[in-house]
Amino acid sequence: MLALLCKETIMGQFRIEISAVAGHGCSRTENDGDSIKHSGCQRMNCPDCLARSLVQTFQRLGFHDLKATFTHWPDTDAQVVDDLVAGVRHGSFT
Numbered sequence: 001m002l003a004l005l006c007k008e009t010i011m012g013q014f015r016i017e018i019s020a021v022a023g024h025g026c027s028r029t030e031n032d033g034d035s036i037k038h039s040g041c042q043r044m045n046c047p048d049c050l051a052r053s054l055v056q057t058f059q060r061l062g063f064h065d066l067k068a069t070f071t072h073w074p075d076t077d078a079q080v081v082d083d084l085v086a087g088v089r090h091g092s093f094t
Helices: 002-006 047-060
Strands: 069-072 080-083 088-090
Touching (some): 047 069
Antiparallel strands (some): 069 080, 080 088
């Protein structure tokens, strides 16, 4: 019975979508194509760091085919998209 409980089973694809309004996070100096792979500010209320931490946890746990983006100012001319898996920013803050 214990062997059954411990066996890893891949169940299928899922998606988590979160839309929120909060204070500014960190990582505003990186521009289009720049790496965003760094430790961040680590503030408990930083949306950038919270999202990055969740993705790092998924990676550490071995989640497969992981895709994760953080979109700043979605659906506006100022939109900036961070690829949290590749660690690259698309777009620049002005």
